[in-house]
Amino acid sequence: MNPPNGHAGHAGHAGNRPLRRALRRDPYQLVRLAGWSVAETAPSLVIGLAIARAIDDGFGAGRPATGFAWLALLGGAWLLAAVGARQVVMAVASIVEPFREELLAHVVDDALRHSVMSGRGPGAAAVARSNLQVELARDAFASVITVVRSFAFTVVSVVLGLATLVPEVLVLVLPPFVAGLVVFLLSLRALARRQRDFILADERTAEALATMVGGLRDITACRAEERVADDVGRRVAEQARAARSLARVTALRTLSLAVGGWLPVLLVLAGTPWLVSGGAGAGVILGALAYVTQSLTPALGNLVEGLGINGVRLRVALGRLLRDGDPPVRALGRVAARDGDGGAGAAELRGVTFAYGPHAEPVIDGLDLSIPEGDHIAVVGPSGIGKSTLAALLTGVLAPGSGRVLVRGVPADRLAPADRVLIPQEAYVFRGSLLENLTYLADASREAVDEAVDAVGLANLVARLGGHSAEIDSGMLSPAERQLVALARAYLAPARLVILDEATCHLDPAAEARAEEAFARRGGTLLVIAHRLSSALRARRVLVMDGTSVRLGTHEEMLASSPLYADLAGQWAPSSAQELVP
Incomplete structure (x- = not known):
């Protein structure tokens, strides 16, 4: 049974609240993260410009000292990026660890509350959620922050670098890049839904199989082999359908990367005569290609991979931790009452x-x-x-x-x-x-x-x-x-x-x-x-x-x-x- 749309939307907002609290808890950490992100993405800003100037103004013009100077500048940017990367990891940890503690506290409180109400100790499901799903959510959240931050700062750096080097190339690069990004973002909701459906189908299959194995004696005694086999078969078929549906949506990630990451390379190569006629030299063309192939395309690839996997995992894990409760009990069919006594009672x-x-x-x-x-x-x-x-x-x-x-x-x-x-x-x-x-x-x-x-x-x-x-x-x-x-x-x-x-x-x-x-x-x-x-x-x-x-x-x-x-x-x-x- 699917919940009403309003309920689903409410659940989604509930899952986003801990993320917003984690990001707003310490504004200083966000400022620190942004500052070191600028340092980490410095090579994305200077790579194309340094290559173009080293070739056109240095080696190509017979001035090797100038060429080496520009390459030294690029090397310095990489050293600065190494320092920035270390500090970024520490800044992300300062945001993610309090998020993990909040999730863990929620899971423990929930398990204890259900234990008191039901009269039984916390079960294996609660332990698994506290030890596995909380860690999964923590790791996924850290990956999402890292990937999204890196993508945003890299794109800004590449756009500034291309605008400085050869503004005309932006006409060739930005439209397909934006189109690929839009295709990916539009597929994220469907991807999260399909990923969740697959996880739930997998759990139901495992539950059905475990129940069947544990009750073989009783199943045989009651001559229920055919009915139980049909039920397990339905679970397996549901999981297979969920896997195929997930695979179809996952294919959109490849399409978005092809359109947004590699089509700009082809357009720059195809537009080389036009750029040369406008005064661009060989170094400028190579610099523009360096911006696209070494910075822009990897950034989009990391975003697609990071959000497409860890972003979905984060959404699913938060849904499981904050809304779904314990793993489902296997149902053999739909239940509808046909008998009952009227009037108030116990x-x-x-x-x-x-x-x-x-x-x-x-x-x-x-x-x-x-x-x-x-x-x-x-x-x-x-x-x-x-x-x-x-x-x-x-x-x-x-x-x-x-x-x-x-x-x-x-x-x-x-x-x-x-x-x-x-x-x-x-x-x-x-x-x-x-x-x-x-x-x-x-x-x-x-x-x-x-x-x-x-x-x-x-x-x-x-x-x-x-x-x-x-x-x-x-x-x-x-x-x-x-x-x-x-x-x-x-x-x-x-x-x-x-x-x-x-x-x-x-x-x-x-x-x-x-x-x-x-x-x-x-x-x-x-x-x-x-x-x-x-x-x-x-x-x-x-x-x-x-x-x-x-x-x-x-x-x-x-x-x-x-x-x-x-x-x-x-x-x-x-x-x-x-x-x-x-």
Whole structure:
């Protein structure tokens, strides 16, 4: 789903703000950069003039001393340029490093905020963004500053040098140069869009392949090989289309360089008789060619290469860091609700659409769903279909692209943390006492804690650890034990809406049943992202997400109306406790 144009424009402006702040943070550094840039581009100003005068006024006129003097002037310009280049690097670093620190602070704050809201530690995606994409953005920004600055000062120097040497040649050089530059600048927006599309397509392909490999057993058990193969094939085909589209736009860079960089050389050569008739000597012609071939054409080439690659990378990296969030969850299809209960309830979704990124396919599309107070719903469906996305929307961790998500009449993202609790698959346990972990979300009495421990089946772990005051950390507990601690913590919380997002996947079937039945007795509204079909059998109703529709009803109703659910139920036997596709 593509966002409205206004939204895309707003996002683009948001991505430009850190760049503007970086450039305006210290005006002295910009002045310093400009001064040393003049020194660095000194050879571009004198190269043609020095060659012309060395030939026409020096060697060609029988005055070698004059010729060597002009060449010495050119050599001095190169020495000055070497000093200027070193200072330019330092000036660029003084602008770029604060930009990097600002980006890194934003990413860390964002990762911590999502960690606190979701109850899980910062994931690999957040770490990758802080370590890779921030560095990519920093390096790309430095390259863009260097290239654009060098281009601007070189062009000004060449124009001044040509105007001093032979003004008539500007008629031959400037029109094609400007035309090539315009062609390139007009292609930049399309190039950035195609580059972004290719990166997102590549990520979706990698995500689909990783999910497929990790779920081979469940895919085979559910006889979903054909459907998963079709989905992965679509991702590969999308990436191939994105690559071809990017290649077509990239070809414009070659065209712009040919028109703006090399066509002026041909025009100067073709216009030599005209220039000679106007009094230009051989040295002047060679000097003009030196200005074009040694300064103007390389400057345009560096701009095309720098902006075409690093400029696009900078734009994409900033978009990923500042707007897109975590990598997308794989979607197997578009979701549209076909069932729902009217009236206000514990939670309600009205026309909700959500996609991971402005160009990504919607994971949730036009969903209308009402969950009454006290309901117990199990959510089932293939991996990546949007079950965890639905949970994140209901808890306010994610905001819908369109539509509204209400919990007890309040927008989910404005809901007080105490009004809902989400337990993810990887339960979070912090270093401290067991009692501190259990009462983190509630000021509970010892009697209430004992009741929660017994209800979810945590008593054996409490006894093994030596009581509630035992010091624990994540590393000393197994995944199943961490899940039991998190379940007891949620049981004690005052929240009326509890969402278990595969929060019992590490428990055996009996322990899972005990925990879910405890929450059902606890009261409030319970939403279970089902790991085993037995969770659906214990629920009052079942929400089936199959990639083309959403169906809500009892176990018997879903058997009659949902082919996917009937297929899952047909492959399941209570004695084997076979798992659903997670």
